[in-house]
Amino acid sequence: MNTNHKFTIENTIEIGKPVEVFLNGKKVDGCIYADTKKGKVVFHPMPLKVHKHKKKVICKTRYGKVTVKYLPKVHLRD
Secondary structure, eight states: OOOOOEEESTTTTTTTOOEEEEETTEEESSEEEEETTTTEEEEOOSSOOBOTTTOOBOOEEEESOEEEEEOOOOOOOO
């Protein structure tokens, strides 16, 4: 069975599959990239910080046991 082990913003939220990412059992908020095979998570800590010369959001990378849990779809009624 060929399952996806790389999770990014493009292949989860935009196609309607929101996920929660856990690193060593702790939930990671602001996750940009997660690889369950390599055990790698890239995220932006809150509050957002911007590099003063490059004008980019500062991201951090952490390694460990990565698990990804799909969230159930929520249907809103009118």
